[in-house]
Amino acid sequence: MNRPLPSPADIALSDQDFDQLRQTIYSYAGIVIGPEKRWMMRARLQKRVTALQLGSMAEYLTLVRGARGAAERDRFISSLTTNVTSFFRESHHFALLAHTILPALAAKDRKISIWSAGCSSGQEPYSIAMTVLEHQPALAPSVRITASDIDTSILQKARNAIYKPGELTGIGPEQRARYFQPVRGTAHPGELQAGSSLTAMVDFRQINLNAHWQVTEPHDVIFFRNVAIYFDAMTQRSLWRKFHRALRPGGWLLLGHSERVPTDQHDLLCPSGITAYRRPD
Missing domain, CATH: 3.40.50.150 (Vaccinia Virus protein VP39)
Known part of the structure; x- marks a missing residue:
């Protein structure tokens, strides 16, 4: 019998998972995620956990860090980066x-x-x-x-x-x-x-x-x-x-x-x- 999947609101982000996810994006992309961005990270990654039909943030972390996680690492980076730009910005x-x-x-x-x-x-x-x-x-x-x-x-x-x-x-x-x-x-x-x-x-x-x-x-x-x-x-x-x-x-x-x-x-x-x-x- 398949286990029921959590709703996005039920997907918690523990202190340990948060620290390890921060370390992962820093080691891969050099991007610093401060402690004040915890709830932003949780909200954005909840969508990825749900889309992949995973049971927890810890499972998502294992995927992103694993040998078969290359494609998801790109989506992980995309989820946590902010793309703000415009034509002729800083003219x-x-x-x-x-x-x-x-x-x-x-x-x-x-x-x-x-x-x-x-x-x-x-x-x-x-x-x-x-x-x-x-x-x-x-x-x-x-x-x-x-x-x-x-x-x-x-x-x-x-x-x-x-x-x-x-x-x-x-x-x-x-x-x-x-x-x-x-x-x-x-x-x-x-x-x-x-x-x-x-x-x-x-x-x-x-x-x-x-x-x-x-x-x-x-x-x-x-x-x-x-x-x-x-x-x-x-x-x-x-x-x-x-x-x-x-x-x-x-x-x-x-x-x-x-x-x-x-x-x-x-x-x-x-x-x-x-x-x-x-x-x-």
């Missing part, structure tokens, strides 16, 4: 890209590599593509934008490039008409999909920044904005060293408004504007 970086970075790169007459690290649902890399097309259109064939995230489900949304009206803030009517097209037969009126002029410039990849990742070619610009806040100081220091190695000499690292490279690592990444850093030549 000063796009002004810097348009008026300082791209003109300097145009003079080099070579391929240009830009990385949106922690791209969420795609608004950032598509904003980068629009900036190139509007301010340096002749450069577009030479620009390759890599967009990465640890969350496979949010990457699929980014690849689909379909946005509801509330997700289109930051872009005006002219840009919508030029770079987007209506989605027909949708249950959400007003949805738009990014056109091929944008999507052709972007390659999406799953990258776990806390794991080993290989740079096949150095980047000219790395957008890493509002992601470092989820990591502790030790993980951040490791990432600043990795980004230094991932940049060309003179390359740019752009961070979120509350993020900073510490002063004792300015030999690797030197302040060069508002939350902007450069690898020394």
Whole structure:
């Protein structure tokens, strides 16, 4: 006789399970979950326990940590990460890209590599593509934008490039008409999909920044904005060293408004504007 499965409200999160789940997401992704996030974790993971027809949070923990839990680990990360983004968010970086970075790169007459690290649902890399097309259109064939995230489900949304009206803030009517097209037969009126002029410039990849990742070619610009806040100081220091190695000499690292490279690592990444850093030549 099959045991009855608990309802989501009956799925408890013990102190031990909470601590071990926190350790699991930290060891896998470098993400710090503070004690104040306990009830958020419980509410979000209850849905996974129920969907998988498991009997307890402890069973879920065993699955996520086990050899056969790779697919569920991705869903685990997705459940506990917050994807907040918008087109042209923190617009000063796009002004810097348009008026300082791209003109300097145009003079080099070579391929240009830009990385949106922690791209969420795609608004950032598509904003980068629009900036190139509007301010340096002749450069577009030479620009390759890599967009990465640890969350496979949010990457699929980014690849689909379909946005509801509330997700289109930051872009005006002219840009919508030029770079987007209506989605027909949708249950959400007003949805738009990014056109091929944008999507052709972007390659999406799953990258776990806390794991080993290989740079096949150095980047000219790395957008890493509002992601470092989820990591502790030790993980951040490791990432600043990795980004230094991932940049060309003179390359740019752009961070979120509350993020900073510490002063004792300015030999690797030197302040060069508002939350902007450069690898020394």
